[in-house]
Amino acid sequence: MADSGNTMIERLIGRENWTTWRFAVQTYLEVEDLWEAVEPKKKDDGTLEAVDPVKDKKARRKIILFLEPENYYHVRDATTAREVWQKLTSAFEESGLTREVGLLYKLIRTDLESCGSMESYANRMISTCHQLNEIGFQIPERFVGVLLLLAGLPERYTEKNPFPRP
Numbered sequence: 001m002a003d004s005g006n007t008m009i010e011r012l013i014g015r016e017n018w019t020t021w022r023f024a025v026q027t028y029l030e031v032e033d034l035w036e037a038v039e040p041k042k043k044d045d046g047t048l049e050a051v052d053p054v055k056d057k058k059a060r061r062k063i064i065l066f067l068e069p070e071n072y073y074h075v076r077d078a079t080t081a082r083e084v085w086q087k088l089t090s091a092f093e094e095s096g097l098t099r100e101v102g103l104l105y106k107l108i109r110t111d112l113e114s115c116g117s118m119e120s121y122a123n124r125m126i127s128t129c130h131q132l133n134e135i136g137f138q139i140p141e142r143f144v145g146v147l148l149l150l151a152g153l154p155e156r157y158t159e160k161n162p163f164p165r166p
Contacts, residue, residue, distance in 0.1 A: 011068045018092040019131050025066050034059035037081040056081050063088075103132050112153050 007028055012021045029035040037059035040048040059081035064072070067088075074091045078084040107128045115121035129144045 009066055011066055012071055012088070012092075013068050014071070015092050018088075019134065020127075021066070022089075025063060029059055029062065032058075032062070034062065034081070038063075038085045040082070051080070051082070060084050099135055100132070100137050103128055103135075103137070107132070107147065 009024045009028060010017060010021060012018065012025075026035060026038075029038060034055050036049075037051050037056040040051050043049055060078070063081060063084050064075060067075070071088075071091075075084045075087050078087050107125065110121065110124050110128065112118065112121045115124055125147055126144060129139045129147070132139055
């Protein structure tokens with residue numbers, strides 16, 4: 001989707017692109033100086049600072065325009081950018097056991113042949129590890145390297161490997 005500032009952000013489809021969409025839209029709103037409408041600063045007493053109503057309306061509109069139309073029902077009743085963001089987070093943020101198992105399955109089943117290229121393979125593995133880290137399932141960086149080098153590469157890449165597969 002193109003924005004008036006020539007920004008290209010993929011529309012939110014659902015859980016499958018939530019993580020990357022959330023990052024891109026948050027970054028976009030930060031650049032546009034609108035993120036404070038979603039996440040207002042806290043005062044010293046712990047209460048939230050008032051949000052500029054003009055920025056709030058603008059942020060709300062921009063977030064909604066980055067959605068696929070089938071997701072409008074999630075936010076139709078939200079009147080502020082913060083409410084829109086919270087409703088989307090509630091709808092698409094997964095952090096439970098099902099999400100962990102799904103991502104671990106994806107990590108373990110990803111292989112070079114299904115990705116088509118080494119770059120695509122590495123990107124998918126690293127992205128899945130980041131998604132696991134985001135939901136609290138920490139994977140050390142050195143383990144990501146081990147997965148990349150050993151888990152999904154065909155036998156021809158590991159024939160000289162001193163650590164044969166079981």
